Amino acid sequence: xxxxxxxxxxxxxxxxxxxxxxxxxxxxxxxxxxxxxxxxxxxxxxxxxxxxxxxxxxxxxxxxxxxxxxxxxxxxxxxxxxxxxxxxxxxxxxxxxxxxxxxxxxxxxxxxxxxxxxxxxxxxxxxxxxxxxxxxxxxxxxxxxxxxxxxxxxxxxxxxxxxxxxxxxxxxxxxxxxxxxxxxxxxxxxxxxxxxxxxxxxxxxxxxxxxxxxxxxxxxxxxxxxxxxxxxxxxxxxxxxxxxxxxxxxxxxxxxxxxxxxxxxxxxxxxxxxxxxxxxxxxxxxxxxxxxxxxxxxxxxxxxxxxxxxxxxxxxxxxxxxxxxxxxxxxxxxxxxxxxxxxxxxxxxxxxxxxxxxxxxxxxxxxxxxxxxxxxxxxxxxxxxxxxxxxxxxxxxxxxxxxxxxxxxxxxxxxxxxxxxxxxxxxxxxxxxxxxxxxxxxxxxxxxxxxxxxxxxxx
Amino acid sequence: xxxxxxxxxxxxxxxxxxxxxxxxxxxxxxxxxxxxxxxxxxxxxxxxxxxxxxxxxxxxxxxxxxxxxxxxxxxxxxxxxxxxxxxxxxxxxxxxxxxxxxxxxxxxxxxxxxxxxxxxxxxxxxxxxxxxxxxxxxxxxxxxxxxxxxxxxxxxxxxxxxxxxxxxxxxxxxxxxxxxxxxxxxxxxxxxxxxxxxxxxxxxxxxxxxxxxxxxxxxxxxxxxxxxxxxxxxxxxxxxxxxxxxxxxxxxxxxxxxxxxxxxxxxxxxxxxxxxxxxxxxxxxxxxxxxxxxxxxxxxxxxxxxxxxxxxxxxxxxxxxxxxxxxxxxxxxxxxxxxxxxxxxxxxxxxxxxxxxxxxxxxxxxxxxxxxxxxxxxxxxxxxxxxxxxx
Numbered sequence: 001x002x003x004x005x006x007x008x009x010x011x012x013x014x015x016x017x018x019x020x021x022x023x024x025x026x027x028x029x030x031x032x033x034x035x036x037x038x039x040x041x042x043x044x045x046x047x048x049x050x051x052x053x054x055x056x057x058x059x060x061x062x063x064x065x066x067x068x069x070x071x072x073x074x075x076x077x078x079x080x081x082x083x084x085x086x087x088x089x090x091x092x093x094x095x096x097x098x099x100x101x102x103x104x105x106x107x108x109x110x111x112x113x114x115x116x117x118x119x120x121x122x123x124x125x126x127x128x129x130x131x132x133x134x135x136x137x138x139x140x141x142x143x144x145x146x147x148x149x150x151x152x153x154x155x156x157x158x159x160x161x162x163x164x165x166x167x168x169x170x171x172x173x174x175x176x177x178x179x180x181x182x183x184x185x186x187x188x189x190x191x192x193x194x195x196x197x198x199x200x201x202x203x204x205x206x207x208x209x210x211x212x213x214x215x216x217x218x219x220x221x222x223x224x225x226x227x228x229x230x231x232x233x234x235x236x237x238x239x240x241x242x243x244x245x246x247x248x249x250x251x252x253x254x255x256x257x258x259x260x261x262x263x264x265x266x267x268x269x270x271x272x273x274x275x276x277x278x279x280x281x282x283x284x285x286x287x288x289x290x291x292x293x294x295x296x297x298x299x300x301x302x303x304x305x306x307x308x309x310x311x312x313x314x315x316x317x318x319x320x321x322x323x324x325x326x327x328x329x330x331x332x333x334x335x336x337x338x339x340x341x342x343x344x345x346x347x348x349x350x351x352x353x354x355x356x357x358x359x360x361x362x363x364x365x366x367x368x369x370x371x372x373x374x375x376x377x378x379x380x381x382x383x384x385x386x387x388x389x390x391x392x393x394x395x396x397x398x399x400x401x402x403x404x405x406x407x408x409x410x411x412x413x414x415x416x417x418x419x420x421x422x423x424x425x426x427x428x429x430x431x432x433x434x435x436x437x438x439x440x441x442x443x444x445x446x447x448x449x450x451x452x453x454x455x456x457x458x459x
Numbered sequence: 460x461x462x463x464x465x466x467x468x469x470x471x472x473x474x475x476x477x478x479x480x481x482x483x484x485x486x487x488x489x490x491x492x493x494x495x496x497x498x499x500x501x502x503x504x505x506x507x508x509x510x511x512x513x514x515x516x517x518x519x520x521x522x523x524x525x526x527x528x529x530x531x532x533x534x535x536x537x538x539x540x541x542x543x544x545x546x547x548x549x550x551x552x553x554x555x556x557x558x559x560x561x562x563x564x565x566x567x568x569x570x571x572x573x574x575x576x577x578x579x580x581x582x583x584x585x586x587x588x589x590x591x592x593x594x595x596x597x598x599x600x601x602x603x604x605x606x607x608x609x610x611x612x613x614x615x616x617x618x619x620x621x622x623x624x625x626x627x628x629x630x631x632x633x634x635x636x637x638x639x640x641x642x643x644x645x646x647x648x649x650x651x652x653x654x655x656x657x658x659x660x661x662x663x664x665x666x667x668x669x670x671x672x673x674x675x676x677x678x679x680x681x682x683x684x685x686x687x688x689x690x691x692x693x694x695x696x697x698x699x700x701x702x703x704x705x706x707x708x709x710x711x712x713x714x715x716x717x718x719x720x721x722x723x724x725x726x727x728x729x730x731x732x733x734x735x736x737x738x739x740x741x742x743x744x745x746x747x748x749x750x751x752x753x754x755x756x757x758x759x760x761x762x763x764x765x766x767x768x769x770x771x772x773x774x775x776x777x778x779x780x781x782x783x784x785x786x787x788x789x790x791x792x793x794x795x796x797x798x799x800x801x802x803x804x805x806x807x808x809x810x811x812x813x814x815x816x817x818x819x820x821x822x823x824x825x826x827x828x829x830x831x832x833x834x835x836x837x838x839x840x841x842x843x844x845x846x847x848x849x850x
Contacts, residue, residue, distance in 0.1 A: 117584075117585030117586055118585055118586060130475075131472075134472070172590070176816075176817075176820060179820035179821075180819065180820050180821075180823045183823065245589075245637065246589075246637060246641055247641045247642075247645075247646070248641050248644045248645030248646060249582070249637060249640060249641040249644055252582075252583060254585070255585065258585055259585075259589060262588045262589050262590055263589070263590050272557060272558065272588075
């Protein structure tokens with residue numbers, strides 16, 4: 001019962017992942033990124049975002065293809081371990097840990113800035129971030145399903161707040177301010193782009209949820225493409241409205257969201273209805289922080305080799321300690337822009353933000369091959385028989401992974417099922433065993449009797 | 460975990476948080492001076508900032524008449540920031556500018572000062588709304604908060620209603636803080652405008668005992684700025700031409716000869732714009748001259764008693780006729796209006812029609828170089844105006 005609860009807490013439906021993904025994409029971009037981009041790229045900020053989102057789309061396609069291939073729902077870490085070895089995997093996980101740490105810190109720094117400047121609520125960093133960290137630990141204890149449920153509960157309100165800010169402000173924006181395109185030349189434009197990749201590569205979040213999707217179901221990934229498109233359009237739209245509203249003064253603003261929201265409705269010129277929209281939207285920033293914290297804790301567990309069966313309270317608290325301390329010591333935004341985004345560390349981040357994502361289908365393929373012993377497998381990759389064993393039960397085609405061997409089973413072939421001993425696949429194999437029995441019974445009822453077919457392996 | 464432990468954790472957490480935040484005092488709304496309108500004047504070397512403050516709690520009025528809705532408080536200093544600080548020193552209440560809806564610049568300020576030094580204090584403050592209306596006041600801005608209007612209690616709200624209403628309803632454009640500032644920063648046209656507000660006293664209703672001057676705020680012109688300094692005024696036909704070319708709204712009324720169209724021998728008819736479509740095509744020819752072609756298509760109709768200046772496009776069709784002579788008359792007037800706007804632009808050397816901005820969007824740096832060689836280039840543009848009026 002306890003084990004079932006743990007599994008249930010960890011499971012996230014694709015529909016929930018879609019909502020989370022829409023909330024993740026705009027997150028920090030609305031606060032600091034647009035204004036930072038405007039400082040160097042100026043009028044071309046929306047165009048620059050479009051280009052970077054295009055890169056993200058390519059990476060997302062690769063990740064989602066990996067999702068489809070990963071029918072065994074193996075974790076990101078195990079897939080990487082099978083492909084590049086455990087040491088390299090731990091190094092990559094450490095980089096992910098640092099990326100998430102910096103992103104959480106930056107996002108929280110931006111939100112406190114928004115509170116103090118927009119709502120005139122001035123407090124110190126510790127007093128602001130401590131309760132949020134406590135909330136994060138609490139949510140992590142409840143499991144990722146809680147974050148998914150939070151996203152579901154607030155999604156409509158957040159989206160409405162977001163769209164109200166975007167659409168109503170757009171009425172007052174002068175979009176001709178976006179011209180001319182590539183004002184300082186195309187070469188300059190493309191030279192500036194790599195400085196802002198820190199805020200992109202959002203598909204990497206999905207990697208940490210690879211083993212959270214319920215097993216035994218067909219993975220429909222196209223809603224995630226739609227989610228990405230929605231998130232990207234909203235981001236680019238907000239950047240366009242921001243430039244349309246502020247034009248040459250855009251670089252002098254710190255937080256695009258609090259600036260744009262002031263224009264939501266002209267009639268609120270003697271009121272602050274924008275505060276309501278902003279407060280609702282801020283919930284999405286905190287949900288993003290929770291998602292990043294979950295990914296961070298997972299990468300920490302992968303690094304130290306801890307099993308995720310029990311909640312790691314100490315680990316969760318320790319990993320959030322730098323979030324509390326670092327902003328007291330350094331200017332987070334300046335450090336990220338000066339050292340991480342403009343110098344060599346960005347190349348290391350690109351490995352995790354882009355390269356790993358692009359190679360994920362290959363990693364999954366390698367992992368699958370390494371995991372399964374030589375023998376016959378159905379196309380779903382879950383059933384296996386050893387060489388020379390009796391024909392198994394299956395309704396689908398069987399595929400042989402050894403060289404120079406091709407074999408197709410007839411539809412009603414009787415296949416004996418062998419289960420993997422791997423811990424990860426155990427419960428799944430049991431489930432499949434039951435499914436196959438059901439299939440077998442169904443076949444028998446449909447076709448009268450079941451054929452038996454012997455299989456031989458030719459190598 | 461039992462109940463007492465949970466309560467204990469919550470209490471410890473609250474105590475630690477209070478200690479960490481060093482915040483033991485609650486700042487209530489009564490501790491804040493919620494400012495809804497600001498006026499800025501210059502007196503000698505100092506700025507005088509006059510603020511209309513909502514009365515959240517009983518407070519004394521330092522200057523002005525005040526009323527139960529709001530009080531007027533002034534502060535002075537060598538900068539606007541110091542003048543604001545002076546208000547805080549006088550009242551002990553934190554000036555809260557997040558609700559400020561209008562900033563009025565007195566004559567002593569907008570005619571002589573470079574407004575960038577004044578307004579950047581507000582622009583770069585996140586708490587101050589960027590879409591706050593900024594306007595010029597013919598007279599001392601300080602006085603404007605002492606006037607009593609016929610219909611509205613608060614002078615700030617009275618001016619706000621006047622200027623908000625003007626945008627899209629009475630044919631006057633309206634400008635915000637951020638737009639006013641960015642139009643003159645890094646843009647080649649380098650010009651913008653502010654509404655010019657006047658006060659028309661109603662002598663019959665003035666109360667000599669309370670020293671209240673009753674009347675109405677009024678605005679029928681705009682003040683033009685370039686490099687954040689005052690250049691001149693735009694009113695009458697030139698302002699109508701500016702609206703036609705630059706404003707989204709289609710509000711303009713024309714008095715034309717009636718000609719007995721409806722069988723009633725009325726000498727004149729008032730016709731208003733129903734909609735407008737202005738296509739602006741700007742180009743530079745081989746000789747480096749600017750050609751500006753304007754195709755203006757307007758739909759007009761007679762004004763009715765249920766309309767005051769603005770006609771709505773989706774209203775049901777009326778059979779009131781606007782004959783060909785009337786249309787030609789309107790076309791000629793529109794042409795005059797546009798030419799008048801260009802005339803003022805050339806006379807003041809103020810590119811408020813934003814020709815340079817449009818050319819920069821089309822030609823990029825090439826136009827910047829041309830403009831550097833000849834700064835008067837936009838004022839030497841060849842105009843070609845085609846106006847078509849239809850009912």
